[in-house]
Amino acid sequence: MVTILVIIFAIGLILSTIISLSFLISSIWENEKRASILGGLQFSGILFSVIIFFTLNSLGFFETGFGAVILIFLVFLEGLLLFLFYRKTDSNIKALAGTEGYIVDQVNQFDERDHVFSRNRSLPEDSEQYTAYYKDHPELEDLDAKRRSKGGPIGQPGSIDSPEADANIAAMLASLSLPHFLSTSEKYSPEPHFFVKQKVIDKKVMISPEEATSRLKGYAKALGASLVGTTKINPLWIYSHRGEIFNDNWEDWGEKIKLHHTHAIVCAEEMAADMVGSAPHTPTCVESMMNYAKGAYITTQVAGYIANLGYSATANHFRHYDTLMTPLAVDAGLGEVGRLGYLITKKYGPRVRLSLVTT
Incomplete structure (x- = not known):
């Protein structure tokens, strides 16, 4: 029983690691600094969890009574997250409206x-329309x-x-x-x-x-x-x-x-x-x-x-x-x-x- 639970949770951890790594790689590829930092922290955290989990398993921790309780809780938590992710929710009332x-x-x-295109594409500098627009919107002229x-x-x-x-x-x-x-x-x-x-x-x-x-x-x-x-x-x-x-x-x-x-x-x-x-x-x-x-x-x-x-x-x-x-x-x-x-x-x-x- 413990072996089956270990396999189930391990599969979830491995999938989470792959998803996290793909997010990190795409963030780096898109030159998104903030997303790359957050993705790196997320991937590091999941990778650390993987190392801890497999280390504890190799030491036989989950064969103990306390370890078995922890393992059952982890598998339950994993199942709950999976349920919340795939559950059918009510229609988005805002979207339907x-x-x-x-x-x-x-x-x-x-x-x-x-419109930014109208301002930057259509208005010739020194034209009557240019002068009239920026007279009403001086805060936009330098920008x-x-x-x-x-x-x-x-x-x-x-x-x-x-x-x-x-x-x-x-x-x-x-x-x-x-x-x-x-x-x-x-x-x-x-x-x-x-x-x-x-x-x-x-x-x-x-x-x-x-x-x-x-x-x-x-x-x-x-x-x-x-x-x-x-x-x-x-x-x-x-x-x-x-x-x-x-x-x-x-x-x-x-x-x-x-x-x-x-x-x-x-x-x-x-x-x-x-x-x-x-x-x-x-x-x-x-x-x-x-x-x-x-x-x-x-x-x-x-x-x-x-x-x-x-x-x-x-x-x-x-x-x-x-x-x-x-x-x-x-x-x-x-x-x-x-x-x-x-x-x-x-x-x-x-x-x-x-x-x-x-x-």
Whole structure:
């Protein structure tokens, strides 16, 4: 009996040691100092426990009455931890409520002008908009200047890989060309195709919400979306004012965003694990931009599909946003909000890029 208990507890200790070691190795590989220190302390503690356990066992300690009691307690504790780890728990009420489950205080619409990309990517220095923004937000000017001096929001892609990065940067920029091509209003908010335009202007295609949802999800997945969900649009997740400018349409900067659409079709595009795992090196930049391009490709066609049925639709992708992606993705049932604000999906974790269509 004692031998069986020793084997059971030893297996648990060995598995714990392997898990702890893998955590330590991954923390060191990712250059996470705090996690590496904690992982090292954890691994050292477990390894010390392994040494003590096998030493006591070799000395016959667990064959004694007191030792047997200690062994039974250790196996019981191990079983309890295993039970707590695998037990089925109640559903997360906050998660089931969508973003409303996460709201704990007064929430206002987010101004796109305050977005770090809008500030560092869209505002030309010495422009009228630059002066106006930092007059209202002087506390951000020095911070943003330092960010720009290092290359902007994402720094200088490929700087740690040069000169080998050139081919990857070329691929990344090639993918960027598609969202940019689809960044004008006639592309992201299309008119019906001329073949059906007059017909659907005279009479919209009548289709039930259930069938429309099924068809739109199927079409988006056929175009390449990994996950698709639909949701009513909470007005809180619409940007309050326009902040990102891509086609010199500076008259739109600071204008209030007036979105009358009530629903969203949200798409998630999976990013390849091996490409993401290459971060901070350039293959992850290529993968990221490829999926931003895929999102633009998918959503502009879905918007066109809806337009051809006679309804208004707008694609939200890398070069045009009216809404915040993550909250609407949560409301559409694609995942939950992670501690860093990322969408965490059940199937892909955070390895996704988001795009959507409002209608």
